[in-house]
Amino acid sequence: MKNIKIKVDNINLIVPEGTTILEAARKANISIPHLCYHPDQAIKANCRLCVVEVAGSRKLTPACSSYVFEGMEVETNTKKVRDMQKGVLELILANHDQDCLKCLRNGNCELQALCQRFNISKTNLEDSVDALPMDNTNPSLVRDSAKCIKCNRCVDACQKGQEVHVLTHSHRSIHYNITPAYEMPLEQTFCVFCGQCAAVCPVGAIVEKDDTSKVWDAIYDKNKHVIVQVAPAVRVALGDAFNLEKGSIITGKMVAALRRLGFSKIFDTNFTADLTIMEEGSELIDRITNDGVLPMITSCSPGWINFIEGRYDHLLDNLSSCKSPQQMFGALSKSYYAEINDIKPKDVFTVSIMPCTAKKYEAQRPEMVTNGVKEVDVVLTTRELARMIQSAGIEFDGLEEDQFDNPFGIGTGAGAIFGATGGVMEAALRTVYEVLTGKGLPTLKFSDVRGLDGFKESSIDINGLEVKVAVVHGLGNAKLLLKQIERGESPYAFIEVMACPGGCIGGGGQPIQSTMDVKAKRIESIYKIDEDLPLRKSHKNPSITELYERYLGEPLGEKSHELLHTHYHSRDMKYNFEELLK
C-alpha cells in the first residue's frame, strides 16, 4: 500500500494510504477527542468531537472520517479547534444526566474523562434532560436514556455486529433517541441480552443490571451456604479492572479475592464445562450413530439460545439439549452438592461469575429449577465482581494465589478453552474422537477452529467417517449457518455458536473496552491455560469420573437427563398493536 506523508501538529508522519486523521494522530501520540468512534466499528462521525483544522480547508474536518492525503497538514490543538471541541462537549453534557457519582460508569466513563480533559466546570447551558423513561424491567440490562449521548455505538453493535436489529434510532431532531422499535422495553423485543451494546457504550446509558447487593445480602445471611462458580473467560479479563496488563491470567488471585469476600466454597465452571463435553459429546455420538437431527448445535451461549428461540424457532431440534455449564453447575449445587454436604437445597445460595449479561436472563428461566429451587441464585458479570472486590477494599494485585475447592474445583484444559470461540468444538472433538476411535488424537490443537475469523470450519476423520464441523461467533455469522440448515444444505455434523464476537472472552459482561486487540490477548491466555494444565481432555477429569460413578451413572442417563438437559421453546413474540397505537 502507498505511504502518505503528512504533518500533524508539525510532526512529520508517514502513514499508509487509507489511514484516518484520528488514527494517524495516534501514531504521533496525539489523542483527538472522540465518543462515537470505536476501533472495531464502522465510522459514524456523528458526535463531532474530533473536528480538527486541515490546511487549505475552509471548514473544520472530522478526524475520524477523513482520510489522509499527501502533504496534508493537520492542526489538532488550535484555539478554534479547542473552542469548538469544548463547545460540542458542553452540548452533549447539557442533555446528559449528570448523576456521575451514582453512575455505574463513574471513573470509567469516556464522557467524564473528556470533561476532565477539557476542564469543564460551569457552562451557560441549561442542564435539563429530555429523555425516555428508564428501561430496567429485564434481568440483564438497564437502559437509561437520560445518559444516552446518541453516539450509535450500541446500534452498530446490535445491528451490524450481532444482526439482532433491536436497538435503532427513532424520531428526529431533539426527539432523536436510541431505542427498540415503538420504545418497547427490551424483554418485549427480540433482544438476546448479549450485552454487546453495554460493552461498547461510552457512558452509563446501557449497563448490566447490578446484582451485587443480593450477593452481599446472601453472604451476610447466616442461614445461607453461599458458593460461587467462575466461568473460564473471567480469569483472563478481570485483571483489566485492576489495571493489569490485558489478558493477564489471574486465576489464583481471583480465587483468593472471592474467598476474602466471604464465599464458603469457590468452584470452577471449567469443571461443568468438562461435564458439558461428556453430555454433549455423547449426544453428538448418539445423533451421528442413530440418525438423529444434524447438525447438532451447541447450547452453552444463552445469547445464542435467545436468538434461535426468537428468530429461528423452527430449528430448535438442532440444538443440543444440554444445559449450559453455568446451569449444570447450578443443578448439581442444588442436588449432588447439597446431598453430600447434608445441606437443604434451599439453603445453598449459588452465585455465578460470568462474562455475560445473558446468563442473568438464563438463570431466571422457569425451567432452570432443581429440587424446587432456582439452580443459580445470582449471576454477576465480571464487571460486578470487580466492583465487589473494590468495594471490599481488597488490594487485588497483592493477593496471594489461592486454589479452587473440591468437588468442583478441577477443570481440564478442555473446559478452560470454552472461554474462546472454537473452544467448545475443540474440547468436544478431543473427547468424541477418543471415545469413538479408542485412540488419542494425533494432535490436541485444532488450529482450524481457533482465532477470530467469524466463520471457521474443519473436518475430522472418525473411523473412516468424515465429520465436518463449523464454528461461528457473533450472531450475524450464526445466521449464515442457520440459513444453510433451512435450505437443507448444511454439510456439518456439529456447529459451535457463541453469541459474542470472540466467544465468552468478548462477552457483554467483561470489563469495558474489550476491543478486538484485547480479545486476541485474552484468547492467547486461554490457550496458555490449556497448554499448562496436566489434564486437557474432559473425560480424563477424575472429578468427572467420580461424579458419574457416585451420582449420575452415565452420560445421557436418567439422572443426567433430569439435571443436565433441558428443552427450548419459541419466544412467541406478538406485539399488541392496539395497545401500541393508543
Next chain:
Amino acid sequence: MTKTVSFITENFDKYDPNSIDSYLNINGFTAVRKAITTLSSGEIINIAKSATIKGRGGAAYDTGRKWGQAAAVQGDNKVVICNADEGEPCTFKDRSILSKDPFRLIEGMIIAGYTVGAQNGYIYLREEYRHLKSLIKNAIKETMEKGFLGKNILGTNFSFHIHLHSGAGAYVCGEGSTLIESIEGKSGRPRIKPPYIKECGLFQLPTLVNNVETLAAVTAFIQNGTDDYIKYGTKLSPGTKIISLAGNVNKPGTYEIPFGITLREIIYDIGGGVVDNNKLKLCQLGGASGTIGSDSILDTPYTYEDLEKVGLIVGSGGILVVDDRTRVIDFVKSIQDFFIHESCGKCTPCREGNRQIAKIIDRFVQGTSGVNDLDTAERFANIMKNCSFCGLGETAQNVLLSAIKIFPDEFKRLEAVGK
C-alpha cells in the same frame, strides 16, 4: 417595461401540461431529439459549461463541471436523480416548473442520462407536492408512449427510464445523500462522505443529482442555444434565474429574472412593493437556511458575486420580504422552530445546538433572557456552523448570526428587558 424575462419559463402557460401532444405542438422534445441524435456527451457538457449555469438547488455548483465528472466516473449502470424535494420555506419555483412544464424537466433528465451514461432516472418529489404526482406520472407515461423514454430511444442505443419517488416530508431529504437514503427506504439522515455520491450513490451506483430548474434550463440551452441565455445577466452571473418572491409583498409569486437587477427592482417593481406601503424590515434570501439583510441591501444587484459581498446568497432563489410589523426576534424564532422540527438529530451540534439555542431564543421572545444569553447563543450557533455533519446544521443558524450582526440594537434591547 417588465423586468421579468422568459427563457427557462418560456413554455409556462403555453401548453397543456397534461398532454404530450400539446407539448409536441410547441416544438417539444426537439431538445432530446437534437441531443441524442446529433450531440456527443462531451458536446452537451460543453454547452452546459458555456452557459456557466450553477446548480439551482442552492449549493451553486457548476453544472457543466458536475456533468463532466459524472460522465467520467466508470460504471455501466448509473443513475440521474432530479431533486424535486423543494423544501426551503419560501421556495416554490420548482413547483411552478413541475406543474406548468413537466415535459421540459423530463427532457432535461433524458439529456442528463444520455450525457452521463445513466439508464435510470428518479424524480424525488417532496411529499407536500403529492397533488402533482398524477400530472408527473402521466407525463412520464406519455413520454414512454411516444418513445422518448424506454428502450432504444429514437432508434439509438440509448435506453432510459424515469421513476417517480415521493418523499415523506423531511426537509433534510433535499440534501443529496439523505435523499438517496430516503429512496432506498431508510430514514432520512445524511451519509458519510467519502464515498461521494457521484461514485457511490443510489443503490451504490454512480449518481448525478440535479435540481428541477437546472434540468429544465439545460433543455432550454439545447433547444434554443445559449446565446439567448447569456445575453442576460452580468459577466460573473450570466443568464436568468427563477425566483420565488414571498412574504409581505403585494405580488408574491414565481418570476424569471435576469441576473443583475437590484433587489429593489425585484421587490418594488416586480413584486409591487411591500403590503400596505409598510416599511421593509428585512429580507431573507435562499430559503430558511439563508442569511438576512436589512433595507440597506435593496440596491444590491441580484448576482452571485454582489450578494456575497453583503453576506447574502442566491441559494434556492427564495426571497422573503418581512415588513416592520415583525420583530427580528420573532422572525428568528419562526426559523428556529423550523429547524428544530427538521434537524434529523444524527449529529450533536445540530441536535443539541438547536435544542439549546431554541431555549435561549424563547427567553428573548418572552423577555426573560439572562446575562450571557446572547453570547452563548452566538457561540453555539458558530459551533453548529463549523461542526455539523451536513449542510442543514451548518446553515441552520445563518439567520440568527446575521440577525445579531445586522440588528444588534434589537438584541441589546431585549437583553436589557431580561435583566
